[in-house]
Amino acid sequence: MKKTSLDRRSFLTRASVGGAAAAAGTVLAAPAIAQEAPQISWRLASSFPKSLDTIYGGAEELSTRLNEATDGRFNIQVFSAGEIVPGLDAINATTDGTVECSHSVGYYNWGKDPAFACGADLPFTFSARAKAAYNYHGGGVENYNTFLEKYDLVSYPGGNTGVQMGxxxxxxxxxxxxxxxxxxxxxxxxxxxxxxxxxxxxxxxxxxxxxxxxxxxxxxxxxxxxxxxxxxxxxxxxxxxxxxxxxxxGPTVSFFVNKGQWDSLPENYKSLFRTAAQAVDQNMLAKYDHLNPTALKSLVGxxxxxxxxxxxxxxxxxxxxxxxxxxxxxxxxxxxxxxxxxxxxxxxxxxYQQTAEYTFDTFMMIQQRNGGLTKA
Incomplete structure (x- = not known):
């Protein structure tokens, strides 16, 4: 028993020394995904003040999602309106390379080119749900990016407010x-x-x-x-x-990226950006839908x-x-x-909306006005 115990200690000692020596002379190979993930640091100019946690917060959400998905290798620092450029100049700052990207609304640039407004909203066109369907499945994103090539931009939806107030x-x-x-x-x-x-x-x-x-x-x-x-x-x-x-x-708030910067990204980063942006797009609308009813009652009060x-x-x-x-x-x-x-x-x-959706919503509104939705 004594010899066995000594042999065991001797083996562990030799193994430890050998392992340390091997570690000193050899660098362990990093996982392939880490080798393929470059360190990216971008600046984003927002068109909105920090006080508006919903619409400004969309850019911060994108930054957080990309940082988490890449273990901190794709970082976007968000600047509010006025910190780098005035809010209405965020898109132009992306075109000229002052910043790598921005979070803005295309119609802010309509004076430069009316076609910019089409990626945001035009009066009497879409609801938020219709705009999402058009953007992701009706060619909206592709149509907008074809136009934006002349301004060295790439854009993806990054938020929606739903029907706004007048x-x-x-x-x-x-x-x-x-x-x-x-x-x-x-x-x-x-x-x-x-x-x-x-x-x-x-x-x-x-x-x-x-x-x-x-x-x-x-x-x-x-x-x-x-x-x-x-x-x-x-x-x-x-x-x-x-x-x-x-x-x-159904106004779309968008992420605009300088095309040269976009083209330099590896494909997996582009995919992550598009995925994170779509999550922000849907989450912003859900947040407004959650917060607006209570706020409206408060304002009337x-x-x-x-x-x-x-x-x-x-x-x-x-x-x-x-x-x-x-x-x-x-x-x-x-x-x-x-x-x-x-x-x-x-x-x-x-x-289509005149069928199922409109009929259901209208019926439920009638029930509410008649007191049918009141909690017991």
Whole structure:
């Protein structure tokens, strides 16, 4: 027994010394996946302030997902609006290489090229669910990226707010006459549409809206919906809250990547980016759907006056939108190509929605109004 014990200790000692010597002279091979995963560090310029945890938070979520999926090898540092460039310049900063990527809304660049707006939203086109179907299965992502090649960009959906609210107004809007000369903060191509109704559109970044409204520089402002609007405090300076935001039925917030930077990524990183972006796209909508109902009740409780746009205003706006689209299609081939693809998808979508979805939702709303959904 004694000899066996000594032999065992002798063997363990020799094994330890041998193992240490081998480790000193040989580097263990790293797993193949680690060898193929380069260290990437990008900067992302957001168009949104940090205070808006929903829409700004989408970029942070993308960063976290990519970091976790690559064991810290693909890092994206997120900067809020104004930290590197103004919020409305985030896409341009991506094109010129100031940053590798950005999180923004395409219609912020519509003045540079109206076709930018097609990747975000056009008045009277899609709901959020329809936009997702079009983007991922109807060719929307591919159509947008074909256009973006001329601006050295690649883009993937990175969020949606759902149908937005129509904004905050100092005075009631009962007729088209009330819109004459109204200075309204409104983004993108929608400004060209409401301009035909007599509105004076103002494109102002999110963080600058409240002081402009408070000082009376503008008469009204639209942003997103109840959750974000309450955070920004619009109800304190403009009591009338209108719906729906017909100019944004399903606005896509997008990740824009400099094409040269995108092309340099290994294929597995590109796949991870697309997957993470799609997760952000769906999660942002779910978060807004969760938070907006409670926020709306809170706003009404604080004195917000909820109003719907009249059919007169909606009809006039719809007609104006069709006129603008016809003009832009004649002026800009890229816009025309994307818009016509959207129309074909939109027509089938709303034809179908009149059946199961619309009927179910309408029935449930009737039950709610009749008290049938009240908790026991």
């Amino acid at each position: 904004g905050w107004y100092r005075n009631e809007i009962n007729s088209l006459q009330d819109l004459q000369g109204l200075k309204l903060r409104i983004s993108g191509l929608a400004g060209r549409v409401v301009e035909r109704l007599g509105v004076v559109p103002q494109q102002i970044a999110g963080g600058d809206i409240y002081p402009s409204l408070e000082r009376g520089t503008i008469d009204a402002a639209e942003w997103v919906g109840p959750y974000d609007d309450e955070k920004l405090g619009f109800h304190k300076v403009a009591p009338y809250y209108y719906y729906p935001g017909f100019w944004e039925g 604080q004195g917000a006056q909820l109003r719907s746009f009249s059919e007169e205003i909606l009809t006039a706006a719809f007609t104006a939108a069709q006129e603008v689209y016809a003009e832009l299609s004649n002026e800009n081939e890229d816009f025309k190509t994307q818009y016509e693809a959207m129309l074909a998808f939109r027509d089938d979508w709303f034809l």
